[in-house]
Amino acid sequence: MGYRVAIVGATGNVGREMLNILDEREFPVDELIPLASRRSQGMEVSFGDKTLKCKDLATFDFTGVDICLMSAGGTVSKEWSPKIAAKGAIVIDNSSAFRYDSDVPLVVPEVNAEAVAGYSKKGIIANPNCSTAQLVVALKPLHDAAGIKRVVVSTYQSVSGAGKDAMDELWDQTKGKYVPGQEVEPSKFTKQIAFNVIPHIDVFMEDGFTKEEWKMMAETKKILDPKIKLTATAVRVPVFVGHSEAVNIEFERPISADEARDILREAPGVLVVDKREPGGYVTPVECVGDYATFVSRIREDATVENGLALWVVSDNLRKGAALNAVQIAESLINRGHLKKAA
Structure with a gap:
């Protein structure tokens, strides 16, 4: 037997x-319950070879649900995550609503x-x-x-991070509405995103x-080490899916590029693709659909x-x-925090 799993925001990306x-x-899912807002009630989603109809979040009874994966934004999560947790489900929340709450663990399972044991305080784990x-x-x-002392990171973030409307805007601007020298009126973004980059997220x-840059600073400290200093510049780029980051790191102790390469090759969740030749690195297009975090261009910063x-x-x-979020749920099971239903 498995678990009753609910997904709030099941119709989103x-x-x-x-x-x-x-x-x-x-x-190990016994029952999967897709949930959405009332306007999306009845909308169909796919789960393996099954087609499921979304239920209304506002009227659903969470009694007996083991895990709830929340992906409906911070406003919805602030209202509903505590209510769902009070019914006995462990909530794994993808929004920023509880990331900075000292009683809510912020988890990346490889790190x-x-x-995850901290879920017991409020019944919530933050992604x-x-x-x-x-x-x-x-x-x-x-x-x-x-030992990392300081990190300087510049991000190149895809439009999917801003939702379906953002992806549609890039598509519409790219497929023929853009004429060189003619400004395209933006809607989701502050400036044209097609054939452009925007140094502004959140x-x-x-x-x-x-706030996107602040999130990286605050969350890295909470997840990894509060002593690490980090500064970030977050940039939206005209890519549909896949975030890229240029990362410069200052360490307390010496570490060579060769040593780092060997360490990263053995690290969970990491795939090193680092050939010092044309094409010997990974780009966003190649990472889509993959589980790994790809690391390339490993070199010493003099x-x-x-x-x-x-x-x-x-x-x-x-x-x-x-x-x-799913890895967090797996960690709860693997560490004995969530017993399999009888």
């Missing part, structure tokens, strides 16, 4: 990926799987921001080896950083003592969201 990944990884998830998977084994804060530079790429809908 991430919700559909959660359904795919639960099936792909043969997660801090032991933290990190998509750009943070892939970053800490690459940083963790290097931090263990040489709202601006008083110090000039955006501008600081004990420095390395990396290129990190991952499918943001998978490792950055849906896959990480």
Whole structure:
């Protein structure tokens, strides 16, 4: 026997990926309940060879649900996650609503799987921001080896991170509405996204950083080590799926590029593709649909003592969201926090 699993936001990009990944990884599901807002009630989603109709979140009784994967945004999560947890389900939330709550663990299983035990305080586990998830998977084994002091990261984030409307906007602007020299009126983004890059993700804060950049700073400290200093520049690029990051790291102890390459090859969740030749690296197009966090362009940074530079790429809908949530659920089972139903 398996578990009763609910997915809130099952019709969205991430919700559909959660359904795919639960099936792909043969997660022990007895009953899968897709949930959405009332306007999406009755909409059909696929789970393996089954077609399921979405139920209304507002009227569903969560009694007897073991795990609830939340992917419906922060406002919905703030209202519903505590209510669902009160019914006995463990909530794994993909939004930012509870990431910075000291009583809610923020988990990337390859990095801090032991933290899932903290779910008992509120019945909620938070999934990190998509750009943070892939970053800490690459940083963790290097931090263990040489101690990270400081990280400078520039992200190149796909439009899927901003939802379906953002993907549609890139498609519409690209497929024929764009004429060189003629401005395209943006809707989802602040500026044209086709054939352009936008150094602005989420709202601006008083110090000039955006909230997306702040999330990377705060979440890396919470997941990996509060002593690590990190500064980020987050950029939206005209890519449909797959986030990329240029990462510069300063260590406490010496570490060579060859040593880092060997360490990363053995690290969970990491796949090294680092040939110093044309095409000997991974780009976003190649990472789509894959579970791995890819690391390329590993080299020594001579501008600081004990420095390395990396290129990190991952499918943001998978490792950055849906896959990480399912891995958290697997960690709960593997560590004995969730007993299989009789």
